[in-house]
Amino acid sequence: MALSAEDVARLAALARLDLTNAECAELAPELDVILTSVAAVGEVAGPDVPLMTHALPLVNVMRDDEVRPSLPREVVLAGAPDVEEGRFRVPQILSED
Amino acid sequence: MSELITKSASELADLLADGQIKSVELTRAHLEQIQAVNPKVNAFLHVDADGALAAAADSDARRARGEVGSALDGIPIAIKDNFCTTGMPTTCGSRMLEGWVPPYDATAVQRLKEAGLVILGKTNMDEFAMGSSTETSAFGPSRNPWDLERVPGGSGGGSSAAVAACLTPLALGSDTGGSIRQPGAVTGTVGVKPTYGGVSRYGVVAMASSLDQPGPVTRTVLDSALLHEIIGGHDPMDSTSIAQSLPALADAAQRCDVRGLKVGVVKEFGGEGYEPDVEARFAEAVQWLQDGGAEVVEVSCPHFEYALAAYYLIMPAELSSNLARFDAVRYGLRLGDDGRNGMEAVTAITRGQGFGKEAKRRLIIGTYALSSGYHDQFYGSAQKVRTLVAGDFDRAFAQCDVLVSPTTPTVAFKLGERTGDPMAMYKADLCTIPSNLAGNASASFPIGLSAAGLPVGLQVIAPPMADDRCYQVGGFIEAKVESDTGPLLAKAAPIVGSKAVW
Numbered sequence: 381m382a383l384s385a386e387d388v389a390r391l392a393a394l395a396r397l398d399l400t401n402a403e404c405a406e407l408a409p410e411l412d413v414i415l416t417s418v419a420a421v422g423e424v425a426g427p428d429v430p431l432m433t434h435a436l437p438l439v440n441v442m443r444d445d446e447v448r449p450s451l452p453r454e455v456v457l458a459g460a461p462d463v464e465e466g467r468f469r470v471p472q473i474l475s476e477d
Numbered sequence: 478m479s480e481l482i483t484k485s486a487s488e489l490a491d492l493l494a495d496g497q498i499k500s501v502e503l504t505r506a507h508l509e510q511i512q513a514v515n516p517k518v519n520a521f522l523h524v525d526a527d528g529a530l531a532a533a534a535d536s537d538a539r540r541a542r543g544e545v546g547s548a549l550d551g552i553p554i555a556i557k558d559n560f561c562t563t564g565m566p567t568t569c570g571s572r573m574l575e576g577w578v579p580p581y582d583a584t585a586v587q588r589l590k591e592a593g594l595v596i597l598g599k600t601n602m603d604e605f606a607m608g609s610s611t612e613t614s615a616f617g618p619s620r621n622p623w624d625l626e627r628v629p630g631g632s633g634g635g636s637s638a639a640v641a642a643c644l645t646p647l648a649l650g651s652d653t654g655g656s657i658r659q660p661g662a663v664t665g666t667v668g669v670k671p672t673y674g675g676v677s678r679y680g681v682v683a684m685a686s687s688l689d690q691p692g693p694v695t696r697t698v699l700d701s702a703l704l705h706e707i708i709g710g711h712d713p714m715d716s717t718s719i720a721q722s723l724p725a726l727a728d729a730a731q732r733c734d735v736r737g738l739k740v741g742v743v744k745e746f747g748g749e750g751y752e753p754d755v756e757a758r759f760a761e762a763v764q765w766l767q768d769g770g771a772e773v774v775e776v777s778c779p780h781f782e783y784a785l786a787a788y789y790l791i792m793p794a795e796l797s798s799n800l801a802r803f804d805a806v807r808y809g810l811r812l813g814d815d816g817r818n819g820m821e822a823v824t825a826i827t828r829g830q831g832f833g834k835e836a837k838r839r840l841i842i843g844t845y846a847l848s849s850g851y852h853d854q855f856y857g858s859a860q861k862v863r864t865l866v867a868g869d870f871d872r873a874f875a876q877c878d879v880l881v882s883p884t885t886p887t888v889a890f891k892l893g894e895r896t897g898d899p900m901a902m903y904k905a906d907l908c909t910i911p912s913n914l915a916g917n918a919s920a921s922f923p924i925g926l927s928a929a930g931l932p933v934g935l936q937v938i939a940p941p942m943a944d945d946r947c948y949q950v951g952g953f954i955e956a957k958v959e960s961d962t963g964p965l966l967a968k969a970a971p972i973v974g975s976k977a978v979w
Contacts, residue, residue: 388841391841391844391845391848392829392837392841393825394844394848395797395828395840395841395843395844396801396804396821396824396825396828397825397828397829397832397837397840397841398822398825398826398828398829398830399829399837403837407837407838407841410838410899411838411841411842411845413899413900414789414838414842414899414900414903415842415845415855417786417789417900418786418787418789418790418842418855418859419786419854419855420783420786421783421786421787421790421855421858421859421861421862422854422858423783424780424783424861424862424865425857425858425859425861425862425865426861429861429864429865430861430864431857431860431861431863431864432860432861432863432864432867432914433687433860434687434717434916435673435674435687435688435717435913435914435915435916436673436674436717436719436916438716438717440716441713441716443713451580451581455580456580458578458580459577459578459579459580459807459808459809460806460807460808461805461806461808461809461810461811461814462811462814468806468807470806470820471814471818471819471820471822471823472819472820473819473820474819475819
């Protein structure tokens with residue numbers, strides 16, 4: 381398989397993780413060992429085996445569509461890294477290009 | 478010095494009921510032990526002394542009015558730092574959430590408060606529960622009270638160390654691949670992973686949603702059962718919560734009888750990689766069950782050897798999705814917001830500096846396993862293995878009431894011993910992972926010590942919603958250990974400054 385530092389950098393970008401080149405180079409061989417080891421799942425996962433996606437058979441749980449009080453705005457915003465005019469403040473989301 | 482802090486919660490509840498002690502006195506004794514011992518074991522990340530003493534005074538006042546909230550009203554408890562708690566920080570052992578105080582209580586925490594328990598504080602853990610040693614905590618590792626140079630297990634090593642060193646009689650944990658049971662085994666304490674859906678996950682910071690399960694961490698089997706009965710049961714706030722009542726757990730814990738029980742020994746859990754002392758203590762425990770009238774048979778679960786591999790795909794895949802919520806907007810850390818960086822850059826900078834190394838490893842593995850072109854090969858195959866593991870359990874439970882194995886292949890390892898070798902660290906959960914994949918009930922109970930004097934645990938696994946069988950076996954094993962040698966934890970060399978008197 382041989383995962384390269386460039387592969388790690390590409391995956392890190394997908395995961396929104398800003399890693400240094402040194403981190404990518406260090407992680408590549410470690411992750412390669414892990415991925416080579418976990419690839420063993422392919423040995424027994426034949427085409428006729430169904431997928432198990434959850435520990436329980438899942439069912440949709442519905443409740444009555446009634447208005448209920450939610451958390452007060454100031455309580456929710458109290459843990460935010462930045463707040464402006466009673467809202468979460470975010471950095472710009474669109475770039476110029 | 479205190480004889481109170483070594484007593485079980487059920488004994489303390491009797492003393493409170495008889496009026497021999499007050500909750501304030503009991504809480505103060507535990508706060509003094511925390512002050513004396515926590516600097517050495519680093520079990521607590523946050524101690525709420527004022528809140529605990531106020532809750533204890535409320536409990537005493539309730540009791541004086543004859544309005545006792547539950548069997549454990551007035552008993553102190555510690556909470557793993559991934560349970561949301563109003564008025565107390567919830568960091569998950571990560572810089573990402575340092576100082577964050579949640580706006581609501583987890584259902585389990587809410588139920589503890591309603592039952593009158595006294596919350597002492599929050600316990601240390603591997604970062605976002607990713608680890609088997611607490612060494613990935615951003616706030617330093619916890620230490621094993623049996624040997625301060627060894628790990629207390631993980632991810633819930635803060636809770637196990639706190640209970641083992643008598644900083645608290647009770648604690649909450651959460652178990653995704655063994656994070657309650659493995660710390661229990663290596664610290665000589667009791668840890669129970671309830672049936673998936675048996676205890677609400679609402680307000681427990683999600684790691685891998687299809688595997689996570691909160692549960693009790695205690696010194697005695699009855700205490701776990703009593704705590705489980707308080708936190709367990711249906712919760713409409715968790716859509717995976719099972720809408721049926723729990724079996725009678727405390728009754729099962731006190732039965733002390735295994736006659737006629739069919740016990741399966743999983744033959745794949747042994748041999749290479751298992752320490753001889755672990756195998757020897759395990760064989761003795763199986764013999765106790767046989768001598769007690771249980772019928773012991775060997776069962777084969779051939780797909781368990783693939784469980785670790787499947788787990789290290791399913792768990793990272795789920796956590797890489799769950800941890801996407803740490804985007805530097807709604808809570809926690811934000812870095813790089815200098816007016817020039819856009820949202821995506823701020824998110825990536827914050828995550829790159831806020832998450833530790835193990836979190837990064839798993840986020841990348843999860844991203845890889847879910848990425849187009851690899852999804853079927855990795856994540857899909859892992860979900861098929863999950864089906865095969867669950868099928869092995871189904872066949873085994875067709876012949877047996879419970880399955881048993883060592884909880885961990887080895888006793889507590891030394892700090893630093895496995896941090897450079899992720900696969901060696903992951904193998905600490907070799908025996909505990911299959912139960913998370915299948916969602917059944919599973920627990921670890923202390924059965925004795927290795928030649929070097931370190932605890933060994935017995936894992937007992939029961940079918941979903943038959944958690945009472947784990948307690949039945951655990952209660953029997955505990956009675957045997959106590960009648961032979963007295964409480965196991967009394968054998969640990971006392972930590973300098975400890976006020977615990979056994």
